Amino acid sequence: MPQNSPRLSLPFLQPSQAQKHVTHNEALRQLDVVTQLSLASTNASTPPAVPDQGVVHALGVAPTGDWTGQAGMLATWLDNAWYFAAPGTGWRAWDESTGQMKVWDGGAWIDPPVATQNMDGLGIATSYDSTNRLSVRSPATLLSHEGGGHQLKINKAGAGDTASLLFQSNWTGHAEMGLSGTTGFSIKVSPDGSNWTDALSFDPTTGIADGAAIQASPEDITPGRLMRADYGYGPGNLLGPVSENGGVPGGAVIERGSTPNGDYVRFADGTQICTVTLPATGCTNADGALFASGAAVWDFPMTFATGSTISVSGGGGASNRFIGFDAPTETQVGFKILATTSDATALAPTAIAIGRWF
Structure with a gap:
């Protein structure tokens, strides 16, 4: 029959063996070392100066002193000597120095593998529930880039x-x-x-x-x-075509333009102002106590609203001249230049008409 067990290499009692208690105690000693394995340290390289009875160290790749040549072994201090045992692949041990479970993978003590696929939930410093399957309690959460950027996606069905x-x-x-x-x-x-x-x-x-x-x-x-x-209103629509719908402005605030009949300004509130410099003329025709130019018509550069009140005024071009206006219509007003003395000098009068465009 074999001398040792196949997994833990425990010595068997042999037939007719003398001092069977020695073999039995050796097997118990080895069981005592590896059962419920707890390690004082992992990757240890230097033996402690005063080790405690029964303390176990998992040796690293280059141990020194009394551990020389025992890389990867379990070193246990028993009865004033170091006892060495080889860990088996898959053995689990508690690392007292880090407070973590470790697993021997055949070459090193590693953290136990964790299943991360199709988990029921994950709570980080807190508990998850059936609705909040991922729960995090933390002062901050960082999601950083891998390569050129990072996207956080929230999808719905x-x-x-x-x-x-x-x-x-x-x-x-x-x-x-x-x-x-x-x-x-x-x-x-x-x-x-x-x-x-x-x-x-x-x-x-x-x-x-x-x-x-x-x-x-x-x-x-x-x-x-x-x-x-x-x-x-802003810079893009302060000036431009004005418009209205039912009395509500719909275009720009101010519209300004010119035609052959003069200049005009329209405001969004409906106000319209037309101005013109009329053809130069003299005043030599007798008109009662005054002298006048020939009668003329000013066609407004923009039409006023039907039925609106239109106020027209102007200047004759000199201090002794003034303009007389007829009653204006929405499109024009008749006028003639009057002077207190006969004067053939051609002077250009000006006129302004104020009303509404809607």
Whole structure:
């Protein structure tokens, strides 16, 4: 029969063997070393100066002193001498120096392999549950790049489901951002976790923004709301064609232009101002106590609104001249230049008409 057991190499008692207790005690000694194995250290290289009875060290690749030549062995101090035993592949031991379980893989003591696929859950410094299968309690969480960047993906099964980030205070939700019941990105806020307001959302096709944080109409001047480009005014639409719909401005604030009949300015509120420098003329025709130019007509550079009140005024070109106007229409006004003395000098009069374009 064999002399030793196949796995732990324990010495067997042999037939007619003398001093059987020696062999039996040797087997017990070896069992005492390897059973419920606990290591004072792993990868040890230098024997302690005063070792304790029964202490076990897992030796490294280049031990020295009394351990020389025993690389990878288990060194146990027994009865004032070192006892060496070879670990078997798959043996488990508790590393007292690190407070961790170790496994002998045939060449080194390693951390036990951990299954990371299809785990029921994972709690880091906290507990997970059936809903929060990944739970982390930490001052911060770092997700860093591997190569050129890093993406954090939150996927949902269908368009009507939710894929979002929920921000809580004392376990009550107050802000949520993501795809909440649609495929459009939105930001929601809540004062109590029950009543929610869509503060900002984006149409997934056009990218146009909407929500309670956005101006709802041109008349909406709610404090704190963001102004829409088509409802407000800035450098891009302060000057340009004015327009209106039902009395509500829809274009730029100021429109300025010229025609052969003069210059005009239109404002978004409906005000229109037309100006002109009229052809130079003299005043030699007798007109009662005054002298006048021939009668003429000023066709406005832009038409005024039908039925609006139009105010026309002007200057005759000199201190002794003035302009007399007929009642204006929406498109023109008749006039002639009057002077207190006969004067054939050709002077250019000016005129201004103020009214509304809608």
